[in-house]
Amino acid sequence: MEPTVTVRGLTKRFGRTTVLDGLSLELGRGVTGLLGPNGAGKTTLLRTLATTLAPDAGEVRALGLDPSDHVQRTEIRRRLGYLPQNPGHYPHFTAFELVEYVAILKEHADRRERHREVRRVLEETGLTEQSRTRVRKLSGGMRQRLALAQALLGDPGLLVLDEPTVGLDPEQRMRFRALVSRLGESRTVLLSTHQTEDVAALCERVIVMKDGGIVFDGTPGGLAATAAGQVWLSHRPPAASRLFWRAADGRYRTLGARPQDAVPAEPGVEDGYLLLLGESAEVAA
Numbered sequence: 480m481e482p483t484v485t486v487r488g489l490t491k492r493f494g495r496t497t498v499l500d501g502l503s504l505e506l507g508r509g510v511t512g513l514l515g516p517n518g519a520g521k522t523t524l525l526r527t528l529a530t531t532l533a534p535d536a537g538e539v540r541a542l543g544l545d546p547s548d549h550v551q552r553t554e555i556r557r558r559l560g561y562l563p564q565n566p567g568h569y570p571h572f573t574a575f576e577l578v579e580y581v582a583i584l585k586e587h588a589d590r591r592e593r594h595r596e597v598r599r600v601l602e603e604t605g606l607t608e609q610s611r612t613r614v615r616k617l618s619g620g621m622r623q624r625l626a627l628a629q630a631l632l633g634d635p636g637l638l639v640l641d642e643p644t645v646g647l648d649p650e651q652r653m654r655f656r657a658l659v660s661r662l663g664e665s666r667t668v669l670l671s672t673h674q675t676e677d678v679a680a681l682c683e684r685v686i687v688m689k690d691g692g693i694v695f696d697g698t699p700g701g702l703a704a705t706a707a708g709q710v711w712l713s714h715r716p717p718a719a720s721r722l723f724w725r726a727a728d729g730r731y732r733t734l735g736a737r738p739q740d741a742v743p744a745e746p747g748v749e750d751g752y753l754l755l756l757g758e759s760a761e762v763a764a
């Protein structure tokens with residue numbers, strides 16, 4: 480099957496800074512998670528796919544269309560669902576009005592069809608009861624679901640979601656994951672996140688970006704496995720390591736060389752990610 484997205488040698492610069500550095504990837508059906516530290520270039524990649532930024536070099540094809548051609552670019556915008564990092568919320572609109580506004584921009588011209596479609600996406604995101612509620616009165620979780628609702632207009636085959644779980648409480652995050660996971664069964668979903676738990680819970684593929692390039696591309700299990708033999712648990716904090724934190728059971732989880740009196744632990748996605756980036760994580764839980 481044709482990939483939904485193909486990117487070859489994608490380069491984007493802001494001034495003298497190269498933010499995407501000749502990046503290549505293909506995306507097919509299912510949920511792919513995009514991890515990476517602040518400034519890695521995740522949002523820039525997603526904005527390029529959503530056609531709100533034009534690349535300086537390289538080739539992009541989304542849904543079989545070329546965004547450098549203005550007619551095809553318009554078609555991509557109609558057919559793709561995009562949840563930006565800071566969605567505008569228009570506090571005085573009701574939930575229904577906000578989604579309808581986006582539907583009008585996406586050229587759902589027939590009023591009855593448009594209203595049916597708005598009701599459908601509100602239902603799909605569990606917001607039917609909030610249809611007439613003003614956006615400013617919605618909780619953060621509901622606003623995030625509303626941002627997803629507008630992205631689902633027209634039942635897009637490609638969904639680009641920029642940190643969709645940010646600011647959600649654990650229960651909302653779980654509900655959101657279940658929803659995205661269901662959406663990924665029949666669509667291509669690319670989702671950027673700082674939550675390694677999101678990746679473990681709902682992505683079949685994970686891409687890690689650093690300095691504008693891809694440093695890992697595989698399964699969450701594969702990312703966890705890169706930390707095999709380098710994850711340890713001990714009752715006392717390690718003397719030599721800076722890469723450790725307190726686990727829920729009160730023991731210290733150390734990445735890297737084995738501390739004294741430590742026992743080996745099963746590696747997780749977060750362990751693989753932190754070791755890959757070589758960042759220090761002195762986090763007291």
Ligand SMILES: Nc1ncnc2c1ncn2[C@@H]1O[C@H](COP(=O)(O)OP(=O)(O)OP(=O)(O)O)[C@@H](O)[C@H]1O
Nearest residue numbers: 493494496498515516517518519520521522523524
């Ligand atoms: N419009 C812009 N003008 C100038 N620099 C920009 C612009 N957009 C992004 N950058 C720079 O590009 C780099 C990558 O930014 P980007 O937002 O893509 O990273 P990110 O991986 O999404 O980070 P975060 O996790 O913080 O959202 C950063 O150094 C940022 O300052």
